[in-house]
Every structure is written in C-alpha cells, then in structure tokens.
Amino acid sequence: MISDAxxxxxxxxxxxxxxxxxxxxxxxxxxxxQQEQGFVGADSERLVADYLGMAPIAVHEVTTFYNMxxxxxxxxxxxxxxxxxxxxxREGQQTLHYIENKLGIKMGETxxxxxxxxxxxxxxxxxxxxxxxxxxxxxxxxxxxxxxxxQLLDGLRAEVSKS
Amino acid sequence: xxxxxxxxxxxxxxxxxxxxGRHINPQIYAxxxxxxxxxxxxxxxxxxxxxxxxxxxxxxxGLTQDQVIATVKESALRGRGGAGFPTGLKWSFMPRxxxxxxxxxxxxxxxxxxxxxxxxILQFNPHIVIEGMAIAAYAMGISVGYNYIHGEIFAxxxxxxxxxxxxxxxxxxxxxxxxxxxxxxxHAAHGFGAYICGEETALLESLxxxxxxxxxxPPFPASFGLxxxxxxxxxxxxxxxxxxxxxxxxxxxxxxxxxxxxGTKIYSISGDVELPGNxxxxxxxxxxxxxxxxxxxxxxxxxxxxxxxxxSSPVLPASIMMDCTMDYDSIAKAGSMLxxxxxxxxxxxxxxxxxxxxxxxxxxHESCGQCTPCREGTGWLSRMVxxxxxxxxxxxxxxxxxxxxxxxxxRTICALGDAAAMPVRAMIKHFRHEFEHHxxxxxxxxxxxx
Numbered sequence: 001m002i003s004d005a006x007x008x009x010x011x012x013x014x015x016x017x018x019x020x021x022x023x024x025x026x027x028x029x030x031x032x033x034q035q036e037q038g039f040v041g042a043d044s045e046r047l048v049a050d051y052l053g054m055a056p057i058a059v060h061e062v063t064t065f066y067n068m069x070x071x072x073x074x075x076x077x078x079x080x081x082x083x084x085x086x087x088x089x090r091e092g093q094q095t096l097h098y099i100e101n102k103l104g105i106k107m108g109e110t111x112x113x114x115x116x117x118x119x120x121x122x123x124x125x126x127x128x129x130x131x132x133x134x135x136x137x138x139x140x141x142x143x144x145x146x147x148x149x150x151q152l153l154d155g156l157r158a159e160v161s162k163s
Numbered sequence: 164x165x166x167x168x169x170x171x172x173x174x175x176x177x178x179x180x181x182x183x184g185r186h187i188n189p190q191i192y193a194x195x196x197x198x199x200x201x202x203x204x205x206x207x208x209x210x211x212x213x214x215x216x217x218x219x220x221x222x223x224x225g226l227t228q229d230q231v232i233a234t235v236k237e238s239a240l241r242g243r244g245g246a247g248f249p250t251g252l253k254w255s256f257m258p259r260x261x262x263x264x265x266x267x268x269x270x271x272x273x274x275x276x277x278x279x280x281x282x283x284i285l286q287f288n289p290h291i292v293i294e295g296m297a298i299a300a301y302a303m304g305i306s307v308g309y310n311y312i313h314g315e316i317f318a319x320x321x322x323x324x325x326x327x328x329x330x331x332x333x334x335x336x337x338x339x340x341x342x343x344x345x346x347x348x349x350h351a352a353h354g355f356g357a358y359i360c361g362e363e364t365a366l367l368e369s370l371x372x373x374x375x376x377x378x379x380x381p382p383f384p385a386s387f388g389l390x391x392x393x394x395x396x397x398x399x400x401x402x403x404x405x406x407x408x409x410x411x412x413x414x415x416x417x418x419x420x421x422x423x424x425x426g427t428k429i430y431s432i433s434g435d436v437e438l439p440g441n442x443x444x445x446x447x448x449x450x451x452x453x454x455x456x457x458x459x460x461x462x463x464x465x466x467x468x469x470x471x472x473x474x475s476s477p478v479l480p481a482s483i484m485m486d487c488t489m490d491y492d493s494i495a496k497a498g499s500m501l502x503x504x505x506x507x508x509x510x511x512x513x514x515x516x517x518x519x520x521x522x523x524x525x526x527x528h529e530s531c532g533q534c535t536p537c538r539e540g541t542g543w544l545s546r547m548v549x550x551x552x553x554x555x556x557x558x559x560x561x562x563x564x565x566x567x568x569x570x571x572x573x574r575t576i577c578a579l580g581d582a583a584a585m586p587v588r589a590m591i592k593h594f595r596h597e598f599e600h601h602x603x604x605x606x607x608x609x610x611x612x613x
Contacts, residue, residue, distance in 0.1 A: 016350035017350075018264075018390070021371070021372075021390060023372035024352070024370060024371055025372065027314075027352070027355055027369065030355070031353070031355055054372070058372075061373070061374050062372065065357060065375065066314070066354070066355040066357045067355070067357060068314055068315070068356035069355060069356075084276045084474070084521065085434075085470075085507060085518055085521045085522055086433035086505075086507050087433075088518075088521050089433070089508075089509065090439070122274075122356075122358060122525055122528060122529065123275070123276040123277075123358065123525070124315040125273045125278065125279055125282055125313045125315050125316050126175065126315075126316070127276065127277050127431060127505070128180045128279050128431055128432065128439040128440045128441060129175050129179070129180065129279070129439075130439070134315055137314075137317065137355075138317040139170040139171075139173075139174070139317075139318075140175065140315070140317075140318060141173035141174070142173060142175035143175070144173070151172075152169065152173055155164075156166065159164065159166055
C-alpha cells in the first residue's frame with residue numbers, strides 16, 4: 001500500500017516526464033521511499049514498479065546500482081563521511097576514525113542502540129568544506145572538526161532520548 | 164530543538180567557499196551573499212535581461228536563433244564540465260529542423276573529486292542556470308529541459324526546485340514565455356550516488372530511470388539522446404555563463420579571458436591550501452595567482468604537486484604547475500587537463516603512493532562494470548597500488564601497473580577507464596622514485612605524512 005501522501009509526492013515526480021516515460025521518475029520515487037521508510041526493500045520495489053509500470057527487476061537494478069539507496073534497514077542516522085583524496089588531504093580519514101572511536105563501531109557498522117550507521121563514502125561534491133559528512137542522504141554537514149562532531153552526535157542523541 | 168534544526172547548524176553557509184570576496188571580475192558569483200538567490204534579487208542584479216533581450220522584450224528587436232549561436236561561438240565559451248568542447252559549436256550540432264521532441268539537459272551531477280563549484284551556483288544563484296538554459300533552448304528550438312543534480316547535494320536540488328517555481332509563476336518558464344511564442348518547460352531531477360552519471364550518456368540512461376551505464380558513441384546525443392531524441396547536454400557553469408555573454412556580447416566575454424579560452428572560470432581549490440573554496444577568475448590567470456587567492460600552501464609549507472582539473476586529470480609537479488596559466492590550452496600543453504577546474508593541491512609532506520591508492524580505489528568502486536578493461540583493470544590498479552603502499556609491492560609491479568593502464572586507455576565505451584588510467588601513468592611518470600622506494604624499502608619516503 002502506498003499512502004495518499006506518498007502518492008502525491010510520486011505524482012509530482014511522474015508529472016515531470018512524458019506520459020509514456022513514467023519510469024524516469026524511479027530514482028526520485030525510490031529516494032522518497034527511503035526518506036519515509038529508511039530503506040528500499042523488495043516490497044517497496046514492487047510497489048514502485050507497479051506504480052510506474054516497470055518490471056520489479058528493473059527497479060531492483062536501479063536500487064542496486066546507485067550507492068545511496070539502502071537495500072536493508074540502517075540506523076536512525078546514517079552518517080556518510082567522505083574520504084576521497086581532496087577530503088583525505090583535509091582530515092577526512094581522521095574524521096572517520098574519530099567517529100569510529102567515539103561510537104565504538106567500525107565503518108559499515110551500526111551502533112547497538114540503532115542510532116548511528118557509519119559509512120565511508122566517495123566524493124560528496126563538497127570538497128572545499130572538508131571534512132564533510134552527509135546525514136541521512138540529505139543533510140550535508142561541513143567543516144566537521146572533532147568538536148563539531150561531538151556537538152552533532154551528542155545533540156542528536158540527546159534529542160532522540162528526549163522524545 | 165528538532166533533528167532538522169540540529170542538522171541545519173552544520174550546513175555550509177558559503178562564506179568560506181563563495182562569498183569570500185577573493186574572486187577576480189566574477190560574472191556568475193558576482194554580488195552573492197547566500198540570501199539573495201531568489202528571483203527578485205536575481206532580477207535586481209540584471210537577471211533575465213538577457214532572456215528579455217533574446218525574446219525582444221526589452222524594447223529591442225530580439226535575436227534570431229542563429230544570432231544567439233553566433234554570439235556564443237564568438238565568445239569562445241568552452242564546456243565547463245571537463246571536456247572543454249566549444250559550446251557554440253555543440254549548439255550548432257542540434258538539428259533544429261527536427262520535427263519531433265528535442266531535449267535540453269543540464270549536467271549538474273558534479274561528482275568529479277575536487278569539484279564543488281556547481282553546488283554553489285545552484286544554491287546561491289539558481290536563476291542564472293534557468294536563464295542560461297532558457298536561452299539555449301530558444302537558440303536550438305527546444306521545448307523541454309531537465310537539470311540532473313548530484314544526489315548528494317540535495318539542498319541544491321531543493322533550492323533549484325524552489326527557483327523553478329518562482330520562474331514559472333513569473334512567466335519566465337512554461338508556455339509563451341514573457342508573452343512571446345517561445346515555450347520551454349524545465350524540470351529538476353536528481354541522481355543518488357553514482358559517479359558515472361556525470362558521463363553524459365550515463366546521465367541520460369539515469370534520467371530514463373535506468374542504471375547509469377554509458378552508451379556507445381556514435382550516435383551522439385545531438386542525434387540520439389534522451390528517449391532517443393536529439394538532445395544537447397551542457398554543464399551547469401556553461402549555462403550560467405550564457406546570460407552574461409548575451410548581455411555583453413561574445414567579444415566582451417572573449418576579452419575577459421584569452422584567445423580560444425573565453426571568459427571567467429570557477430576553480431574549486433581543495434587540499435593543502437589555507438583557504439579552500441571556489442574562485443571565479445578570468446581564464447588565463449597564472450596558477451601562482453590562484454594559489455595566492457587561496458591563501459597559499461597550508462601552514463607555509465612547500466608545494467609538491469597539483470592535480471589541476473579533477474581527480475581524473477594527470478598530476479603535475481610544482482615546478483611545471485607554477486609556470487602554467489589557468490586555461491585549457493596552457494594546462495594541456497603542460498601534459499594535463501583543465502577538466503572541471505578542480506584544483507587539488509598537495510604539499511611536500513604528501514606521499515604520492517598514498518594519494519594514488521585512494522584515487523585508484525575510487526575508480527574501482529565507481530566503474531559501472533560494463534566494459535571488461537575498466538571493470539577488471541581498475542581492480543588490478545587499485546590492488547597493485549594498495550600493496551605497494553602497504554609494503555607488499557614487487558619489483559615487477561611498476562611495469563605491470565603501466566601495462567594495465569595501457570590496456571585500459573582507449574579501450575572502453577566511456578572515459579572512466581581513461582580517467583582511472585591517466586592518474587596512474589602521470590604519478591609514475593613524475594614520481595616514479597616514490598613508488599620504487601616503497602617497493603624496495605617497504606616504507607614511505609615521506610615520513611612526515613599525516
């Protein structure tokens with residue numbers, strides 16, 4: 001089942017393309033699914049496939065090709081730290097290690113409380129802001145010194161424990 | 164405080180990268196402050212005057228399609244995405260008389276490591292791209308366009324969508340723009356994490372809702388592009404240059420730069436400089452001046468090497484780089500490429516093997532897997548550089564690295580294969596002794612490396 005609110009978001013994307021090219025909206029629809037559910041599972045792929053008139057396998061091809069789609073559930077906050085060369089030259093790698101130590105996990109892992117998943121990422125396109133970290137696909141956090149990482153992660157943790 | 168509020172505290176404001184006041188005669192970044200991106204502010208800066216001029220809505224007679232293309236040709240504007248192809252010439256390839264649908268696409272899939280200029284254009288001056296695209300669409304008789312934006316810079320995508328809404332509401336996009344008989348619909352699309360989609364035909368595949376694997380060329384997009392229809396694709400910064408050219412003339416733009424290299428160019432400087440950021444300066448400005456604008460080498464250290472045009476461009480040692488001017492021809496003559504204008508600076512504490520190790524891993528990770536030389540070769544390169552860096556290199560690795568790179572070059576559908584091979588060959592050419600030292604001594608010859 002796709003909710004009416006989600007359908008409205010899908011329709012806005014579908015409307016951008018010619019009537020016989022609904023498939024073009026698949027990237028956006030999957031990103032919407034991920035924003036609402038945290039990941040893109042096989043069930044969601046089938047629903048999107050039906051909605052856009054695609055074969056489910058064609059949707060799966062998209063989910064598996066693009067790095068940012070989560071094919072299984074991740075923590076409440078997915079942290080992607082860029083370590084590509086421009087960031088490596090400006091403490092990208094150290095930033096990743098600092099978060100590993102702070103959270104007590106290795107990159108690719110999730111904290112036991114399900115709050116943070118930590119991933120190394122390729123170029124985020126914000127090289128001059130290094131060290132940079134993308135949170136939940138949409139929020140780019142720039143100039144992430146150790147102090148700012150503490151502020152961010154501690155702030156998120158406190159916020160979640162409040163609610 | 165909500166989660167959104169917490170996250171927003173860490174968002175870049177653009178002060179360090181864009182509003183630092185250290186551009187030279189900027190055209191695209193001129194007068195920006197982060198809060199003046201909207202239509203009203205853009206028009207106050209002279210925005211949409213070029214579109215009005217083209218459509219004859221400024222009291223003038225308007226420009227014909229041929230006149231617009233001739234002006235862009237005269238300007239010597241070259242593609243800002245990396246290839247440096249003359250924009251006016253590309254526009255003239257579009258079969259304007261083609262009776263079916265034609266498309267205009269903006270490539271904002273800015274993922275070439277080191278490059279972050281289009282992000283600041285889209286966030287802080289989105290209407291300049293819309294205006295440039297509308298003029299291009301008019302010149303080529305195109306009625307539908309898409310701007311495909313790098314998925315990782317979602318704030319830029321959201322901002323561009325907002326700007327599109329403003330433009331539509333003001334009659335600057337849609338049917339009968341400004342009361343003329345020219346109509347143009349423009350939409351935003353986004354990627355979701357695939358470097359390869361910066362390649363224009365992979366981008367088209369992605370825009371069609373498929374995995375982004377490049378197409379064999381020919382046919383070129385001008386004859387077989389989006390949905391198989393004639394399509395013109397330009398980079399964000401290329402479109403953003405167009406309004407200034409139309410307002411001031413092709414000759415004036417050319418004179419901002421140097422012959423065959425018209426206008427200003429935005430350079431993204433990253434790595435070992437005091438002030439990383441985007442710098443818009445005239446084409447042909449000496450590299451030494453650009454380095455000075457960026458505050459010089461970090462910590463007062465000595466310049467060792469520069470990757471002048473994004474991670475795919477061959478590295479140049481400091482001695483060669485300091486003699487270059489920042490334009491397509493000078494950098495090409497020095498043996499590299501201006502590429503996207505992403506200048507990655509490395510100081511004398513940097514180990515070139517370690518630098519290449521990270522780049523080679525990237526190309527392996529991002530190879531789309533379609534062509535065997537790239538799919539297999541990027542893995543070979545990455546594993547070999549990795550073992551040299553970690554002290555397990557063999558004497559035979561140097562020849563083998565060169566051999567694998569040679570076997571990738573020119574043997575793949577798209578340029579990603581070349582992009583993976585070129586850094587390897589350039590690193591070996593200019594810094595061979597560092598690789599040999601790693602292999603012979605199982606350790607780095609730059610002990611200060613952090």
